[in-house]
Amino acid sequence: MASAASRRCILRSLHLFFRRPWSVLTGKLDQNYMSSFTSAYAIMNDEHGDPRKVLSGRNITLSAKLKDDEVLVKMLMAPINPADINMIEGTYHIMPKLPAIGGNEGVGEVLEVGPAVKCLSPGDWVIPADPGWGTWRTHAVAPFRELQKIDNKIPVLSAATIAVNPCTAYRMLKDFVHLKPGDAVIQNSAxxxxxxxxxxxxxQWKIKTINIIRDRPDKDSLVKYLKDLGATHVVTEEFTRLPEMRDLIKTLETPPKLALNGVGGKSATELIRHIGQKGVMVxxxxMAKQPVTxxxxxxxxxxxxxxxxxxxxWNAENKNNPAKEKMLEELCEMIKDCKLMPPKSDLLPLTKYQEAVASAMEGYKGQKKVFVMDDNMVLFP
Ligand SMILES: NC(=O)c1ccc[n+]([C@@H]2O[C@H](COP(=O)([O-])OP(=O)(O)OC[C@H]3O[C@@H](n4cnc5c(N)ncnc54)[C@H](OP(=O)(O)O)[C@@H]3O)[C@@H](O)[C@H]2O)c1
Structure with a gap:
């Protein structure tokens, strides 16, 4: 019998398919629709600073006629990630020119393509090829090179959140240490x-995970949630400092070869203490804003x-590397098999950007804030 998670996944996929616009299902597009998208609504900043203060929602003009290499895209969904906030604050390593449209990640549907565009067609789904593209908007006109086609048979929430976190996880598990089935990885902010x-x-790759979380009142339900996703062990930061942690490591075939650090500070030092000989910490x-010791x-x-x-x-250096295509294909297959679920998400319309951004800045509350561009798009049954 299908598990609750896979039943939910199947229902979502079916629901999303049937909710897709008639034009996409039939392949017929209204020849005059271009005129209705000469403007878009976008969340923008003219200066860097506190996103709660510097962001504003405004109408922007789109060119009425596509250039040969351009594509008209209707954005479907876009999350708020920590890097989006840092980019607006002006503290990120790269920053788009100002005024800028917020959001690095998201998925859109191609509505029309210019005559020289051969690799995309109406109905295709696309994600930005580069950071800083500005996904918090309803529509965009952009050169096709700025966009990467993505499988449109996966749930829209998965497509909107595939480019950053799943790809980061995939590359970190693949590129630093040779891991074979039975090996172990340890990570914080699990x-x-x-x-x-x-x-x-x-x-999926039969690698064990030792997952460290911060203590919280509802710890038991989080532990269960992560174990349902496939976590081998889930422990708190405090537990990693106890002798029992060493006992737990001894139960593994070999100590973790790889540690994944999203926190820094003392938490990173603990990771290092628990990896094996010649282990690598990536x-x-x-998140703790403390250096690694x-x-x-x-x-x-x-x-x-x-x-x-x-x-x-990695993306900038591997634009045409077949490894990128292979990674996206593999991740999409996992998603279709309901083996890779998107994080729990709180879906909001773009017009609620102030509430969404303020809440995202308060810290992660177990739900990603995700903008849904079409108010009529009902996502979950
Ligand atoms: N290098 C890359 O290519 C790359 C790619 C993706 C993400 N990232 C970075 O990875 C980090 C996580 O991103 P995400 O999207 O996965 O975040 P997320 O889903 O918003 O989760 C944030 C995590 O950080 C933890 N956290 C927050 N404040 C903390 C603190 N002071 N001390 C310890 N833990 C804290 C949270 O734990 P609680 O639940 O306990 O609050 C939660 O586990 C961000 O810094 C992001 O910029 C980097």
Whole structure:
């Protein structure tokens, strides 16, 4: 019998399919529709600063006629990720020119293509090829090179959130250490969107995960949720400092070869303490805003190494690498098989951007804030 999670996944997929516009299902498009999209609603900032203060929702003009290489896209969904907030604050490593449209990640549906565009057709779904593209908008006209086609048979929420966190998790599990079935990975912020993807992808590859979370009143339900996703062990930050943690590590065939650090500070130091000889710690985030400290003994005697990973850089350097296509295909297959679920999400219309951004900045509350561009799009039964 199908599990509750897979029943939910099937229902969502069916529902999303039948909710798709008639034009896409039939392949027929109204020849005059272009005139109705000469403007779009976008969430923008003219200056860097507190996103609660510098963002505003406004109508922007789109060119009425597409250039040869351009595509008209109707945005469907776009999440709010920590990097989006940092980009608006002006603290991120790369920043688009101002005035800028918010949002790095999201999915849109192609409505029309210019005559020179051969790789995209109306009805295709696309995600931005580069960071800083500005996904918090209803429509966009853009050169096709700025967009990457994505399978439109996956749920729209999965498509909107595939580019950053699932890809980051996939690359970190693949590119730093050779992991074989039975090997173990240890990670902090295991309940984050990245962490949940690590758990699910590792399960597919038969890799064990030791998952560290911060203590909380509803810890038991979070532990159950992560174990349902495929977590092998879930422990709190406090537990990692107890002798029992060493006992837990001893139950593994070999100590973790890879540690994934999204927090920094003391939490990262604990990760290093629990990886094995020549283990590698990959830092991808710094949610605690504290530097990483590595004990000297770990460097000299355990020969551990500490490196960083940045998904945007990987994408920029691998635009035409078949490995990127392969990764997206593999992730989409996992999604279709209901083996890779998007994080729990709170869906809001773009017009509620102030509430959404303020809430995202208060910290992760177990739900990603995700903008839905079409108010009529009913997503879950
Ligand atoms: N390098 C890359 O390519 C890349 C790619 C994707 C994401 N990231 C980064 O990864 C991090 C997580 O992103 P996400 O989208 O997965 O985040 P998310 O889903 O919003 O989750 C945030 C996580 O951070 C934890 N956290 C928040 N404040 C913390 C603190 N002071 N100390 C310890 N943990 C804290 C939260 O734990 P609680 O539930 O306990 O609050 C939660 O697990 C961000 O820094 C993001 O920029 C980097």
């Amino acid at each position: 309940n984050s969107a990245v962490g949940q993807n690590v758990i699910q992808i590792a399960r 830092t991808y985030g710094g 590595i004990p000297i003994g770990a460097l000299i005697f355990k020969e551990v190494s500490a490196v960083g990973f940045w998904n945007s850089k």
